[in-house]
Amino acid sequence: MGGLRELSAPFVALGPSGVAVRDRLKHLTIEDEKVLRLVGDLLGTLACRDLKARCAAGLDHDSERWAERKRMLTEESSSRWAGSITKATHDQWALARRGQLAHIQSLEAGVTTIAHRLSLPVGEKGTKKAPGGYGTRQEWFAKTRRLHLLTDRLDAARADREAGIVHVVRGGKRLLNNRHNLHAAKLTESEWRQRWQAERRFLQADGECGKRFGNETIRVTPDGEVFLKLPAPLAHLANAPHGRYVLTARVSFPHRGEQWRDRVTANRAVAYRIHEDTVRGRWYLTASWTIPPVKTVPLEAARANGLIGVDTNADHLAAWRLDAHGNPVGEPLRFGYDLSGTASHRDAQVRHTLIRLLHWARRHDLAIAVEDLDFTAEKTREKHGRRKRFRNLISGMPVSRLRARLVSMATELGITIIAVDPAYTSKWGAQHWQKPLTTKIRKTTRHDAAAVAIGRRALGYPIRRRTAPPRTRQSDGCGHRTVQARPDTPRREGNRPRIPGPRTRSVRAVCGENAVDQNAQHRWGRSTEHGFWQQDSLPLSL
Structure with missing residues (x-):
């Protein structure tokens, strides 16, 4: 039992801290889709530029540089769009840093395991806690080369982390690598280009508590009408006052619709994101908000x-x-x-x-x-x-x-x-x-x-079950010993009460009265008698 690790105590899992619901933007006109693509492409370009600036700053980034980035974006869009872009950029950089740390830990585990297995003789068997040596000399030699490869990757990853360098792509690295092998991805160049542009668009806005319907940039009324605040270069496309564009589609959010409607009616913060599913040819609106911890x-x-x-x-x-x-x-x-x-x-x-x-x-x-x-x-x-x-x-x-x-x-x-x-x-x-x-x-x-x-x-119980004694030694209907008693049950391990008269055909009434006394049992390591005893010497006549 000394080799077993210490077990952590059970705990009640915490509930979710946020809610996200999605609904389809149906019956969009050609003009609506054109406006959405133009706005998304413009803001996506600004987001790419801002992400480049954030990655270049690295660990030297501070609140002053953040404010400077936001001022530059405000000139080409608006203050609220700039705030959403800079916040999304910061979250993406932080996510890349966490992924970088996880990658370093994975490389360290691989290097440690290979080094341990290489130190063992070829063919040595492993244990449940640690793997053994490699099976053949060829595999041993191949793993020596892989050890050098992983060590170089680990050194490069550590150097990047110390310098604050992260490798992140707007649109995703997987989709970017698909461009080099369209046949394996089962895509044509035009299909890939359409997906790539859709993934790099930026159409999301953070909610603002106290503002009308909880969001001034992408506003959705309780009736489901969607308003979009246009950036300054595209303000001429507005079809509503104050530089806004109203979509012909309406949303209802069938799932959690009442909760969403209560929030927007009370002017509580709701964040929105609009994105295009190029495979299905559909547009979707996602609403999200935080909830107090349950x-x-x-x-x-x-x-x-x-x-x-x-x-x-x-x-x-x-x-x-x-x-x-x-x-x-x-x-x-x-x-x-x-x-x-x-x-x-x-x-x-x-x-x-x-x-x-x-x-x-x-x-x-x-x-x-x-x-x-x-x-x-x-x-x-x-x-x-x-x-x-x-x-x-x-x-x-x-x-x-x-x-x-x-x-x-x-x-x-x-x-x-x-x-x-x-x-x-x-x-x-x-x-x-x-x-x-x-x-x-x-x-x-x-x-x-x-x-x-x-x-x-x-x-809170141990996994081991209480084993039943032999059938002839069970006193209460052949099976009472297997019933689990609570840890706080008094006298659960005490002696069984003495019941007058024979309880079985082969056991006397006094049997079992010392069941709790371990020294009274014929068990290994326990003395049957409590007093001091000394073996008599053998008679010489034998």
Whole structure:
């Protein structure tokens, strides 16, 4: 047990801090689309110029340079458009810095793993905690070359971070690299150019609390009418007073429409973003706003009536309901999903799976316990070597996406999510629960047993179950020993009461009265008698 790592305590997951809803801009005229493209292209050019200036400043950037950038953008647009552009640029630079740090940590893990494996003899087997040596001399030599390659990349990444240099592309690096291989991307040059221009446009505005309808730049009335404040060079295109352009399309936001309407009616801040889906040929409007942190339920109250333990897998969620004492109740359920296909299909599969799980939890008024998984350090090929199937398996698990959606959807339904430490849940669940829960008509899988282990850890109980004594030694109807008692139950480990008369055919009435006394048992390391004793010498006559 000394080699096991310390387990973190379960906690109630915090709810979402913001809301985003989207609606389609239907029935746009040709003039509307022309104006949207002109405004987006102009502001996108300004955003690219501002991002270049921000990256050039690096770590020397301060509030004075920020104000100077905003003044330069205001001359070519407006103060509010300039504020939105500079804020978006700063957020993009900060995101690139966080990604740079994650890349450095990944390179450091790869270099450490390769160096460790190279230091071992060829063919040496590894352990559960550390991989062994490489299988062949050829693989060992190839990894020495890769070590030098990763070391050079790591030195370059560290130098960039110390100098404040980030590598970021407006429109995305993936789409930029698709230009060099259009055949593999299944795109023509005109299709790629259309996507590239759409991704580099800038049509988003931050909300302002106290202003009319919560936004002065992109204004949406409670009736769904969309007003767009035109930049100074395009003010001649306005069809409404004060340099505004009114779109013919109206929005209603079917999802959370009442919440959005309440905010704009009260002039509370709402941010908007307009973007074009070139594949479908549609325009969309996204509204977003922040919400106050939801007051979480205390942990003891969340697990008072029991909960549902959920084990996350690559193609399904294994769930089992547990009562307040940590005992499995009913039958296990499996919620499957298919993560092949397009991103929209995968997202729909995750949402459909989670809503079925949440409806089950809501019917029984139970909390849900999940693992606090993080596969950031487990996906590297340096750790798992040639185990490509295992690497693909853990890479395909939608851990972060599923966790974020589960918390967000559960908050709307009033369901509490409890996160637990994922260490040893699958191993100990299979060891202690898979066989006892298997019957003639039910085959318990390893994932079902892991769900029980997750639920017990969330309830505060150890995963190990209390084993039953032999059948002839069970005093209360053959099975009372397996019932779980709470940790605060008084005298739960005390002696059994002495009941007059024989309780079984082969056990006397006095048996079991010293069950709690470990020294009274015939166990290894325990003396049967309490007093001092000394062995007599053997008689000489023998």
